[in-house]
Amino acid sequence: MNARSFFLTASVLLLASCRQDMHDPPRYRPLAASEFFGDGRASRPRIADTVARGGLRLDKRLYKGREGGALIDTIPMPVTRKMLERGRQRFDIYCSICHGQLGDGDGMVVQRGFRQPPSYHLDRLRRQPVGHYFDVITNGFGAMAGYASRVPVEDRWAIVAYVRALQLSQNATIDDVPAGDRSKLEGR
Amino acid sequence: MAQIFHPSTNTIARVSIFGGLFFAGGLLLVLNEINRSPYVTGVNVARQQPVPFSHKHHVSGIGIDCRYCHTSVETSSFAGIPATETCMSCHTQIWADSPMLEPVRASFRTGESLRWTRVHDLPGFVYFNHGIHVKKGVGCATCHGRVDQMPLMYQQNTLNMEWCLECHREPEKYVRPREEVFRMDYQPKEDQRQLGARLVKEYKIRKLTDCSVCHR
Numbered sequence: 001m002n003a004r005s006f007f008l009t010a011s012v013l014l015l016a017s018c019r020q021d022m023h024d025p026p027r028y029r030p031l032a033a034s035e036f037f038g039d040g041r042a043s044r045p046r047i048a049d050t051v052a053r054g055g056l057r058l059d060k061r062l063y064k065g066r067e068g069g070a071l072i073d074t075i076p077m078p079v080t081r082k083m084l085e086r087g088r089q090r091f092d093i094y095c096s097i098c099h100g101q102l103g104d105g106d107g108m109v110v111q112r113g114f115r116q117p118p119s120y121h122l123d124r125l126r127r128q129p130v131g132h133y134f135d136v137i138t139n140g141f142g143a144m145a146g147y148a149s150r151v152p153v154e155d156r157w158a159i160v161a162y163v164r165a166l167q168l169s170q171n172a173t174i175d176d177v178p179a180g181d182r183s184k185l186e187g188r
Numbered sequence: 189m190a191q192i193f194h195p196s197t198n199t200i201a202r203v204s205i206f207g208g209l210f211f212a213g214g215l216l217l218v219l220n221e222i223n224r225s226p227y228v229t230g231v232n233v234a235r236q237q238p239v240p241f242s243h244k245h246h247v248s249g250i251g252i253d254c255r256y257c258h259t260s261v262e263t264s265s266f267a268g269i270p271a272t273e274t275c276m277s278c279h280t281q282i283w284a285d286s287p288m289l290e291p292v293r294a295s296f297r298t299g300e301s302l303r304w305t306r307v308h309d310l311p312g313f314v315y316f317n318h319g320i321h322v323k324k325g326v327g328c329a330t331c332h333g334r335v336d337q338m339p340l341m342y343q344q345n346t347l348n349m350e351w352c353l354e355c356h357r358e359p360e361k362y363v364r365p366r367e368e369v370f371r372m373d374y375q376p377k378e379d380q381r382q383l384g385a386r387l388v389k390e391y392k393i394r395k396l397t398d399c400s401v402c403h404r
Contacts, residue, residue: 025312
């Protein structure tokens with residue numbers, strides 16, 4: 001092999017080794033590790049006692065489910081069919097693995113040994129105001145972790161509305177069905 | 189003086205000029221093959237992780253939805269990797285003493301991040317966005333494969349430009365109804381050609397092949 005072809009081969013190989021450098025430019029991607037910051041995180045946590053632009057949350061009813069310290073008993077958002085459907089979807093993602101699809105408290109994780117949550121259809125829970133449900137999702141309750149970081153506020157209210165719908169559905173009687181639709185239930 | 193070269197060297201010279209072409213072509217082919225090999229693209233190589241987290245157990249075993257952990261996948265470019273608190277919403281009680289989960293508990297106690305090794309890694313000059321793909325009906329499994337059957341995560345597709353374009357040129361071959369995006373065992377109920385054509389109209393899916401879509 002003469003010098004010329006040696007250099008040719010070597011530079012082709014060198015080019016190939018440029019690859020990773022050009023592929024990983026010196027910028028951070030979400031949740032990347034960083035050597036610059038003390039805690040090793042490129043994604044910075046919010047500084048204590050600051051409010052992000054657009055993040056001011058003065059509406060206590062909407063963001064805390066409370067009014068003057070007491071839990072509220074009306075959902076502070078318009079309840080529509082779309083919202084209920086969103087609530088069902090979010091409930092199935094975040095809650096059904098423990099509480100079960102019907103809210104009985106026998107989800108898959110419970111069958112694998114997690115503490116059994118109470119059924120939503122107990123009288124005690126049926127009497128709770130909606131604010132209580134919002135509060136449990138936001139802050140957790142006993143053995144249950146809070147979901148504030150994973151479920152945005154509007155979705156939390158949608159889940160609350162859907163839980164109410166579940167409670168109604170499990171305690172419905174034939175009188176709740178519009179007269180015109182009753183025959184369908186009786187299979188006629 | 190005797191001749192240095194025997195007349196037969198003429199043939200050798202001709203053959204080597206001719207053969208050089210093949211050699212150069214062959215070299216290119218080999219480089220191309222290396223470029224597409226698992227060694228470079230990382231396809232099918234399971235990465236070691238600080239905790240041997242199994243999608244197989246959590247997704248098909250327990251039935252947890254992708255979004256329980258990858259919360260931002262519908263709305264953002266980044267799918268999101270679960271925080272330690274997410275693991276601990278179950279593992280405070282399940283396998284709470286398992287040594288396998290010690291790194292998770294240590295991270296929970298100290299507030300120090302778990303350091304997962306990236307499996308899919310596009311070059312920095314490529315822009316990718318999960319949100320749009322979820323909204324237009326591209327299933328997780330179309331790009332990531334049967335995640336629910338992976339004891340350890342590996343990359344199913346090359347993530348080469350060629351691979352992205354294959355779908356961007358003909359999205360109708362791959363799209364599915366939006367509600368089915370997170371289903372791992374989805375099978376089209378009707379002929380994919382008809383379904384695809386209908387969905388492309390309904391979701392107004394464009395054929396995005398301009399360079400500036402991905403290189404911006």
